[in-house]
Amino acid sequence: MSNERAMTESDNPRERARETGADRTPMSERPSIDIDGLELTYGDGTTAVDGVDLTVADGEFFGFLGPNGAGKTTTIKVLATLLSPTAGSVAVNGFDVRTEPRKIRESIGYMAQETSIDPELTAEENIRFACEAYGVPRGDRDERTAELLDLVDLVDVADKRSEEFSGGMKKRLDAATALVHRPALVFLDEPTTGLDPKARNRLWEYFERINDRGTTIFLTTQYLEEADKLCERLAVILDGEIVADGSPADLKRQVGGDVLDIELGGDGEARTRATTIAREFDAFRDATVEETDTGISVTAESARQSGTDLLVALRDAGLTVTGFNVRAPTLDDVFLAITGERVDTNETEESA
Numbered sequence: 192m193s194n195e196r197a198m199t200e201s202d203n204p205r206e207r208a209r210e211t212g213a214d215r216t217p218m219s220e221r222p223s224i225d226i227d228g229l230e231l232t233y234g235d236g237t238t239a240v241d242g243v244d245l246t247v248a249d250g251e252f253f254g255f256l257g258p259n260g261a262g263k264t265t266t267i268k269v270l271a272t273l274l275s276p277t278a279g280s281v282a283v284n285g286f287d288v289r290t291e292p293r294k295i296r297e298s299i300g301y302m303a304q305e306t307s308i309d310p311e312l313t314a315e316e317n318i319r320f321a322c323e324a325y326g327v328p329r330g331d332r333d334e335r336t337a338e339l340l341d342l343v344d345l346v347d348v349a350d351k352r353s354e355e356f357s358g359g360m361k362k363r364l365d366a367a368t369a370l371v372h373r374p375a376l377v378f379l380d381e382p383t384t385g386l387d388p389k390a391r392n393r394l395w396e397y398f399e400r401i402n403d404r405g406t407t408i409f410l411t412t413q414y415l416e417e418a419d420k421l422c423e424r425l426a427v428i429l430d431g432e433i434v435a436d437g438s439p440a441d442l443k444r445q446v447g448g449d450v451l452d453i454e455l456g457g458d459g460e461a462r463t464r465a466t467t468i469a470r471e472f473d474a475f476r477d478a479t480v481e482e483t484d485t486g487i488s489v490t491a492e493s494a495r496q497s498g499t500d501l502l503v504a505l506r507d508a509g510l511t512v513t514g515f516n517v518r519a520p521t522l523d524d525v526f527l528a529i530t531g532e533r534v535d536t537n538e539t540e541e542s543a
């Protein structure tokens with residue numbers, strides 16, 4: 192039980208800065224996003240968003256999480272004025288989505304799940320094309336293009352056609368094209384899906400840099416480690432409704448207690464028996480018990496105090512405990528507690 196640590200302590204420097212009041216940029220009074228009672232029902236009758244209230248402050252790095260089909264992309268499409276709400280009011284950068292969509296489009300960047308770069312064009316040409324499309328004044332385009340190539344570290348390959356780029360480079364270029372008009376707010380819809388950890392890290396640096404410059408970021412991701420590292424605040428959407436909202440540390444505290452991971456020898460039957468024993472264990476009456484690939488995981492207020500008693504009970508039942516560890520909950524545990532499922536990140540990853 193070596194890795195104990197205070198649960199109130201945040202690993203996220205942004206969150207720590209927020210908690211200690213050492214914010215980077217002065218916040219404007221007006222929120223970047225103000226959603227009140229949003230509902231969106233598609234033409235076939237599917238209600239994808241069902242009464243969402245949400246505010247995102249100016250300059251915030253905000254994470255929007257939820258399982259597949261929960262309503263994340265639909266919400267982003269409403270915010271980006273690509274879909275019109277069925278009910279509710281939505282303001283983005285102070286503009287109404289119904290009456291001022293053009294002003295919203297001019298003041299946001301949108302990096303969709305599919306990259307929108309043209310493979311036939313070079314990195315530089317892609318950024319120049321975006322400058323034109325977003326109406327960046329002619330006189331500013333050279334400087335803006337050079338600045339963005341530098342920001343996303345593509346100066347050396349500025350003249351190469353983007354079809355030759357790795358997945359990470361394409362994503363960086365795509366992010367740069369979403370920013371040519373210096374939007375106050377950027378939507379990043381699963382920007383790092385399928386990238387290897389190194390490429391992901393480079394994008395994270397880049398997102399942090401644009402947020403440090405004062406840009407509000409609205410991120411959806413299936414990588415909870417990413418949300419934990421980057422986001423000051425998170426909301427979890429499930430079946431079209433927000434079911435949790437808070438800083439990563441707040442959400443971890445809400446899980447209640449610690450997590451006891453137990454590794455077991457034997458097969459699936461051993462894990463099933465261990466699960467039954469843990470569920471019937473008096474001290475773990477309110478615990479969440481889950482079978483893992485190598486054993487079981489018990490989340491409970493008393494995981495630290497009563498963990499060893501459970502280990503003894505398992506051994507007495509003839510099971511072989513090959514390892515155990517008590518730890519503070521991660522966002523994965525939060526997600527499991529809220530949605531009843533772990534995030535599926537079994538994507539084909541780009542090789543390093």
Ligand SMILES: Nc1ncnc2c1ncn2[C@@H]1O[C@H](COP(=O)(O)OP(=O)(O)OP(=O)(O)O)[C@@H](O)[C@H]1O
Nearest residue numbers: 233235237239257258259260261262263264265266
């Ligand atoms: N064009 C559409 N017509 C009808 N239903 C749709 C349409 N687009 C999405 N849906 C449905 O709306 C619900 C929410 O989908 P949405 O894409 O917003 O979820 P999501 O949280 O972004 O999921 P993912 O992570 O898989 O992209 C799902 O039930 C989905 O099947």
